[in-house]
Amino acid sequence: MESSPSFPGQHSLAAHLIHAFLCLLRIIGSHRSFHRSRFSPPSVIHTPMISKLASVILIFTWAMALGVAQQEPHGIRLNDTISTTTSPTRWLSSSGLFAFGFYRAGSGYAVGAWLVANATVIWTANRDDEPIPKDAELKLTKEGLRLLLPSADRPITNPSGDSTEAWSASMLDSGNFAICDIGSDIIWQTFDHPTDTIMVGQTLQSDHELVSSFSEANHSTGRFRLKMQSDGNLVMYPVDTMDAAGDAYWATNTKGNGFKKLHLDDGGRMYLITDGNHTYDLNPYGSLRKQSTIYFARLDPDGIFRLYSHDANKTELSARFPEVDDACQIKGICGLNSYCDSTGDQLGCLCLPGFDFVDANRKFEGCQRNFSEEGCQIGKDNITYTMFQMDNITWLDDWYTPPWKEKSKDECRDACLNDCDCRAALLISGECHKQKFPFKYGTRSGDELITAFLKVGSGSPPVVPDTRMKKEPTIKTLIVYVAIAACIPMVAAGVGFFICKNRVARYQKQWQNMEIALSEGMAPRSFSYSELRRATKGFSVQLGKGGFGTVFKGTLSDGETTIAVKKLEKAQEENRRSDKMAKQRERAFQMEIKVIGKTHHRNLIRLLGFCHEGSNRLLVYEYMSNGSLADLIFDPERWPRWGERVQIASDVAKGILYLHEGCEKPIIHSDIKPQNILMDENGTAKISDFGLAKLLMPTQTRTTTDRRGTPGYVAPEWNGDTPITAKVDVYSFGIVLLELVCCRQIIDAQVEPEEIVLTEWAYNCLQARELEKLLRGEEAEMAELERLVKIGLWCIQPIPDSRPSMKKVMMTLDGNLEASHPPSPNPRN
Numbered sequence: 001m002e003s004s005p006s007f008p009g010q011h012s013l014a015a016h017l018i019h020a021f022l023c024l025l026r027i028i029g030s031h032r033s034f035h036r037s038r039f040s041p042p043s044v045i046h047t048p049m050i051s052k053l054a055s056v057i058l059i060f061t062w063a064m065a066l067g068v069a070q071q072e073p074h075g076i077r078l079n080d081t082i083s084t085t086t087s088p089t090r091w092l093s094s095s096g097l098f099a100f101g102f103y104r105a106g107s108g109y110a111v112g113a114w115l116v117a118n119a120t121v122i123w124t125a126n127r128d129d130e131p132i133p134k135d136a137e138l139k140l141t142k143e144g145l146r147l148l149l150p151s152a153d154r155p156i157t158n159p160s161g162d163s164t165e166a167w168s169a170s171m172l173d174s175g176n177f178a179i180c181d182i183g184s185d186i187i188w189q190t191f192d193h194p195t196d197t198i199m200v201g202q203t204l205q206s207d208h209e210l211v212s213s214f215s216e217a218n219h220s221t222g223r224f225r226l227k228m229q230s231d232g233n234l235v236m237y238p239v240d241t242m243d244a245a246g247d248a249y250w251a252t253n254t255k256g257n258g259f260k261k262l263h264l265d266d267g268g269r270m271y272l273i274t275d276g277n278h279t280y281d282l283n284p285y286g287s288l289r290k291q292s293t294i295y296f297a298r299l300d301p302d303g304i305f306r307l308y309s310h311d312a313n314k315t316e317l318s319a320r321f322p323e324v325d326d327a328c329q330i331k332g333i334c335g336l337n338s339y340c341d342s343t344g345d346q347l348g349c350l351c352l353p354g355f356d357f358v359d360a361n362r363k364f365e366g367c368q369r370n371f372s373e374e375g376c377q378i379g380k381d382n383i384t385y386t387m388f389q390m391d392n393i394t395w396l397d398d399w400y401t402p403p404w405k406e407k408s409k410d411e412c413r414d415a416c417l418n419d420c421d422c423r424a425a426l427l428i429s430g431e432c433h434k435q436k437f438p439f440k441y442g443t444r445s446g447d448e449l450i451t452a453f454l455k456v457g458s459g460s461p462p463v464v465p466d467t468r469m470k471k472e473p474t475i476k477t478l479i480v481y482v483a484i485a486a487c488i489p490m491v492a493a494g495v496g497f498f499i500c501k502n503r504v505a506r507y508q509k510q511w512q513n514m515e516i517a518l519s520e521g522m523a524p525r526s527f528s529y530s531e532l533r534r535a536t537k538g539f540s541v542q543l544g545k546g547g548f549g550t551v552f553k554g555t556l557s558d559g560e561t562t563i564a565v566k567k568l569e570k571a572q573e574e575n576r577r578s579d580k581m582a583k584q585r586e587r588a589f590q591m592e593i594k595v596i597g598k599t600h601h602r603n604l605i606r607l608l609g610f611c612h613e614g615s616n617r618l619l620v621y622e623y624m625s626n627g628s629l630a631d632l633i634f635d636p637e638r639w640p641r642w643g644e645r646v647q648i649a650s651d652v653a654k655g656i657l658y659l660h661e662g663c664e665k666p667i668i669h670s671d672i673k674p675q676n677i678l679m680d681e682n683g684t685a686k687i688s689d690f691g692l693a694k695l696l697m698p699t700q701t702r703t704t705t706d707r708r709g710t711p712g713y714v715a716p717e718w719n720g721d722t723p724i725t726a727k728v729d730v731y732s733f734g735i736v737l738l739e740l741v742c743c744r745q746i747i748d749a750q751v752e753p754e755e756i757v758l759t760e761w762a763y764n765c766l767q768a769r770e771l772e773k774l775l776r777g778e779e780a781e782m783a784e785l786e787r788l789v790k791i792g793l794w795c796i797q798p799i800p801d802s803r804p805s806m807k808k809v810m811m812t813l814d815g816n817l818e819a820s821h822p823p824s825p826n827p828r829n
Contacts (some may be wrong), residue, residue, distance in 0.1 A: 111147065118798040122296060196222070199297075203261040205260070206230050208816070228261060232255055233259075234282075238303075243814075268283070270282040270297060281318070302333070306320045337352055338442060340442065343444060354369060397441050415432055417455065426451070533567055535563065552567060565621050606622045639743045649740055659729070675689075730804065731795060734794070741774065741785065762789055771785050
């Protein structure tokens with residue numbers, strides 16, 4: 001029977017003291033074993049000696065329990081609590097060097113671990129949560145640490161295994177906070193979940209990363225990350241980027257050498273190590289052991305990874321990576337469409353011409369354009385462009401065209417001005433490089449041979465001047481007024497007749513203007529109806545049929561390019577049904593061209609052209625030889641292998657992430673489903689059908705619109721008054737992911753009753769730890785299966801704010817974030 005933490009009995013206290021001491025020994029031994037095996041010969045300790053030592057420990061511990069029953073031990077017992085306001089507010093390590101508990105954060109508190117002497121935070125729990133209010137408590141329960149709040153409780157730790165129960169915990173002098181089970185085995189420790197810091201004895205494992213804090217005082221997620229990649233390379237990137245070489249700003253360049261983890265030893269030596277104990281030193285001058293010195297390495301808010309030594313209440317810098325004199329070389333130090341300038345007394349982020357800060361109080365977040373444009377036609381819609389010249393400005397990201405050699409300033413400037421996709425050009429030593437929007441990693445360079453040309457839009461609708469004479473009305477003027485008044489009824493009737501008669505003609509002219517703009521200013525070209533009729537042999541080979549039209553296979557006149565032609569239903573046919581349907585068709589046609597014509601990503605279908613001729617509306621796409629994802633996962637004879645399913649999930653997530661965060665204007669697809677995910681000949685998944693998509697402004701995150709999408713994949717907020725955000729696509733992706741994992745539809749009436757609704761069945765299997773049932777005997781990597789199911793269940797949470805962003809989905813799919821246990825997506829459960 002458990003004793004009350006307020007009135008502990010002597011026997012209960014002794015048991016917990018003994019257990020806590022054994023847990024301490026187990027933890028210390030686990031952290032020292034690495035150093036002993038790596039640097040020292042094995043020690044010989046005889047069994048009798050161990051027995052005597054154990055007896056002494058037990059007697060000593062029992063005596064402590066009997067003699068000082070009222071004294072608080074360093075070991076933390078089950079049901080022990082700390083509070084934000086009343087003592088104790090923290091748990092100390094045995095020497096008092098480190099503490100774990102509540103620390104002040106903004107307007108409230110956070111839970112974390114810190115070095116007591118100078119209050120250096122080394123770990124924070126749930127670092128992006130809102131500050132913890134007053135009157136909160138932290139309690140060690142069988143489920144781990146729980147935060148007790150006036151409103152509700154929530155877990156702080158998640159010990160491995162649903163059946164594993166916590167029994168004790170300890171704040172160690174290594175800076176590690178560990179929880180043990182009844183067998184004194186560690187079931188959870190902060191060393192396995194680093195935030196921005198690693199301590200002596202701690203390792204950064206393969207496919208794990210450190211993420212900087214936002215600032216010295218704000219320990220929420222910052223702007224930089226340090227990743228120990230599975231290929232053996234230790235690399236630094238800005239956050240919210242893929243693991244692409246073009247986004248890296250520092251690396252050990254050890255790819256392919258088998259390094260598995262980053263380690264920091266007690267002499268301040270940092271090194272990468274392989275499974276065979278081969279090492280690569282980051283700071284060869286380390287290993288200067290000092291008994292009283294504490295070493296720790298931290299990815300600081302400025303993106304630099306620094307090694308610190310702390311001795312006698314003084315913290316000193318021992319090493320830093322990268323060793324840069326100019327902080328502007330850190331990619332991501334300034335946001336999009338800005339540039340970093342370190343020529344003055346301090347570093348600053350400045351906007352490029354034609355741009356304003358997104359937030360003037362947070363200039364590092366970047367800039368946005370201060371002019372608007374609907375297309376990229378030079379001189380159209382009263383938008384004109386000028387090329388603004390800036391010296392010594394460059395960008396550290398890649399160019400989208402090969403450099404043009406031996407070009408003058410005028411030639412480079414004009415080449416960008418006349419290129420619709422070009423937003424800036426760099427002339428570097430006679431080579432002209434074109435840049436697309438948005439601009440990443442801008443910096444002021446000291447190289448006088450660099451000249452930048454920025455394309456800046458100007459102009460506005462012409463203002464009609466007020467030329468009316470402010471005079472007293474004359475008789476002549478009065479006669480004119482009377483005549484006009486007499487003519488108004490006739491004019492109104494004539495105008496009404498004219499509008500009715502010419503409605504279609506004007507509408508066609510509007511589309512002709514659009515066709516000209518698209519064919520001249522964007523990649524998709526204009527086809528005639530006869531061209532596409534010949535290409536498809538009279539629309540004879542049907543590939544599929546959707547809500548707005550039918551898709552046919554064809555071949556262009558070159559005889560080599562295979563295409564897919566979507567033929568939308570003719571206006572006359574739709575008008576016989578409803579004018580609303582015709583408007584929906586026109587809107588879908590416009591949106592398809594507007595969205596796909598401006599996107600470029602390997603996981604989005606490519607629009608090759610369109611036809612707008614009379615009442616004909618056709619769209620021309622690249623041909624996808626393997627059909628749709630629905631064709632694969634709903635046909636048992638074509639089920640993809642497990643590894644292929646994981647890759648497809650990653651492809652789709654990357655495509656949605658690009659729509660949400662990679663485009664100039666964020667795009668909500670609104671109709672993610674297996675039928676709209678097409679597969680090319682290499683098995684690459686590509687998202688298609690943007691007819692229901694919604695474009696947002698660059699700084700817009702939500703919108704209100706009519707219900708869109710397909711039943712079964714539609715997020716709950718479509719049915720209410722809740723503003724629509726990108727989380728509707730996250731919901732649809734979650735459904736698709738579960739269907740992909742299980743190769744079945746969300747509702748299947750041909751299975752056992754408990755399996756009919758896939759979301760409920762998947763959650764029940766996860767709860768029961770019986771995920772293998774979802775695969776019906778197929779082989780899969782169980783850890784991956786569990787991760788994908790958890791992601792899918794998180795994505796379909798009924799409350800939009802409970803769903804992860806696609807960025808977090810992508811990071812979790814890649815293994816960079818841990819997939820926590822989701823709540824039930826069905827509120828009645």
